[in-house]
Amino acid sequence: MSAPAAAAAETRTGSVPTHDAIIIGAGIAGMYQLYRLRELGLSVQVFETGSGVGGTWYWNRYPGARFDSESYTYGYAFDEQLLQEWNWSEHFSAQPETLRYLNHVADRFDLRRHIRFNSRVAEASFDEAKREWEVALESGERQRSRFLITCIGPLSADTLPRIPGVHDFEGQSFHTYRWPHEPVDFAGKRVAVIGTGATGVQVIQTIAPLVGQLTVFQRTPNWCTPLHNRPITEEEQARIKANYPAMFELLRTTPGCYIHNTDPRGTFEVTEEEREAFWEKLYGEPGFGIWMANFRDVLTDPRANALFSDFVARKIRQRVKDPATAEKLIPRCHGFGTRRVPQETRYYEAFNLPHVRLVDTRETPIERITGTGIRTSDAEYDFDMIIYATGFDAITGAFDRIEFRGTGGERLKDHWKDGPKTYLGLMSAGFPNMLTIVGPHNASTRCNIPRCIEQNVDWATDLLRHATERGITRVEATPEAEAEWSRHIEELAAGMLYTQIDSWATGINRNVEGKDVRRILQYQGGAPQYRARCEAVAAQGYAGMTLS
Template identity: 85%
Template sequence: MSEPTDSLPSFDAIIIGAGIAGMYQLYRLRELGLSVQVFEAGSDVGGTWYWNRYPGARFDSESYTYGYSFSQELLQEWNWSEHFAAQPETLRYLNHVADRFELRPHIRFDSRVTAARYDEASRRWEVMIDSGERFRARFLVTAIGPLSADTLPRVPGIRDFRGESFHTSRWPREPVEFAGKRVAVIGTGATGVQVIQTIAPLVGQLTVFQRTPNWCTPLHNRKITEEEQARIKANYPAMFELLRRTPGCYIHDTDPRSTFDVTPEEREAFWEKLYGEPGFGIWMANFRDVLTDPKANALFSDFVARKIRQRVKDPVTAEKLIPKNHGFGTRRVPQETFYYEAFNLPHVRLVDLQEEPIERVTESGIRTSAADYPFDMIIYATGFDAITGSFDRIDIRGVGGLSLKEKWAEGPKTYLGLMSAGFPNMLTIVGPHNASTRCNIPRCIEQNVEWITDLLRNARDRGITRFEATPEAEAEWSRHIEELASGMLYTQVDSWATGVNRNVEGKDVRRILQYQGGAPQYRAKCEEVASSGYAGMVLA
């Protein structure tokens, strides 16, 4: 980036990403009267909902809790068709928002940001996109999503396969035909579950390659009736107030009782009730100690294991589908619709990669340690280099050329999860150490965007051209993050929430990436910093 910066197109702010976070940040900064440029790698808005168009992709948060809350007109004019909307409807919604609020003129599509460098002399960020063009801005805001850096398994031969193959987050726009085909799905996380249950009835033969089974519970989705639609719209103010109070910004709140405060009969009845209800209540509205007390967790895990055994006819397959290395809720809980019943179909087979690992992908299929499996199609539901991976794929350099990837190599270091010392004027809407990655994400996105907007308003009004977190505040925030996570069972488990992804070199050590104090406490912390005149930051 040697070209003089005064010859580059210049803006007040550059935003990376035009998903839910980037679109809302653009809306708010435009309200401030700032000049804003958004760069988006895709060819349209939507972020997660643009890229993930695989069969079965849909919400596992209730639709009406997921949409933007900032516009009463938008809330009243949009009708969600299902309690948990599918990807095409969600993408239509986000396109509607982009058009309604005239956001597209400020977004440059098919433009992937490859590098960003802070220039101390001018107090500006210089940003490069994949065309080689460079731009500059006083402020840089990342809206790149926690699950956007897709990963493939670390096995040889992936490019050798001559059939069709897709990663779920890079699904083609044109229709994919399944009838009569021999299909492999690698991965049984939330995405894999949605794909498997959707295509199982459509294919000629389905083979599921599972490394780690997950605790899956019923989604219980259905259409929204006209009467329900009217009640939802009338109840929006009360619902959003409830969402502000619950730890994960869901309509489900933790039961204040302990697992051991009730009799075994009452406990079983309560769990049966949760299992029969829609959405994440079974995870978020369970007894308060299920995610912290190993004995409580073991009891509930056994309850779900019994459900799996009841639903899967072959006892050997059922046992393979029951997790043995982690308890319920310590990894993300996939919500399903007849997922377990898919394994009762005669043309569906489960391959346990703990018993027979994949050795390579061949021209005609997949070779494990036990057999060669021929396929017409391979679907990689192998997830993402989560939370920090999308940052790692951009060469971000702060003061003195400090590399963000190198700074975070042993684990992220942030202040409020919104900034990092040594990287002035850079803000991260969704990233490590803020509440958004353990949240009904648009609710936490709105909180973070509004805090960032207030900071930039303050900077504009006071003539501030440089702000940065102090190393001391960053270290204290990291200690706070560690303390909050110390009693949580999930920290003892390998998952994307603890930064473990064996498909990515160097991502095999657990780290604390999420804020575990709940969204209300996080919001209070952010408000406290702002009301104190931005304690923990240097403003110049």
């Protein structure tokens, strides 16, 4: 469609503006989807809850927030000039730099003029007669579009703990996702951190040297491994930029689109000495290699997993001086890699500081938040600040917070009440013309996410091009294809140790009512296999879909 045609497409139905497409979210996915649809000449409106672009990197401003994917593997790959002009300062860049990068992208490609900030979508309903979506903002304003594309992120529905008195505390308190935009002063403060997942680890290790007193309330310890971050030298910068084509080709071949690839050997195919030397090497290297490039059976064979978990436990005991504290920091309810692996920098050493203490809430549960602090079953603690690193209602939670209604008025929340049902993780039967970028059952939720975002967006863009060129006004997954894909998802997860563990990756969040049953939310076949499946569907004229 030409640019004049696109301008004409943005019309008004009565007093309601109408577009070719509405995108929800202006994070990494929403920005790239906007860029690609604008290339097609389509009229596009993006609605973003925040006051700026960046999604995850706009909201998560907490101390220590940074990549655990290598910076240069994380940025957009679609524009060679962009790759060459941007210099990442560290191998794993911090949030401020990442947000600067995303703002640079928005400015460089003039994306902001299509984005409405401070605009939270409350409802979206499909009009069967007009084959359009009507989107309602919290303000009451309504707009319409032929296609609706959700780019709302897998970790964007933050949750506070279900502890009595959360709103009674009279000091400062923040959920890490809602961190203030202005500086927070920690000097001399008595600070509590609730939660020791990936976010909690980053906060704790960063603020421990800054506060007057730090108390960490831990329910479930996690297997944390060293990030080994450092600045990128000028020589490395030049090599990275020269090597971008080969690197991105490598990323297309690895299961999670990281520069790390699974070792083809089994844990018990090598000698004990070789095994120990290999693990020492992984522990001393930067990034997710210790998770993604380990022996092929560490995440599927309980014996192999137990052996490597014991290796990491020994490292924790070496690094934490107090033996009782060290034992509390070693997970007992799950093996290494079956939950998200936090990458850390002197996290364990933080517990060696005299003003840092660890409270195991399985031994002494939190009973309530008081006006002055936190009361557990055996003590009362006074604080100046409470930080909630209590995570997210992951993958499906952001969908639950918008009232999506498809054909016959069916609610997406009801369609997914027994677990998500999707086709390719990109659409659901009964919800025509709606595409779910980084949705459940999608490879992107277990991936170096921008790499899988680009695949999702490129596939969705090709679908919209196909529809636009042929005058197709309704695109929908069939119930049969949806059912087959859901079976495929279950089959791929069979034998994976993580499916036996309670975590956000299996849909468990006890801070959310009804999220206490394990579900398979992610695609486990790896990004290359997922990409091949999506390409095959398109090559077969969008098999499994009804286009009319």
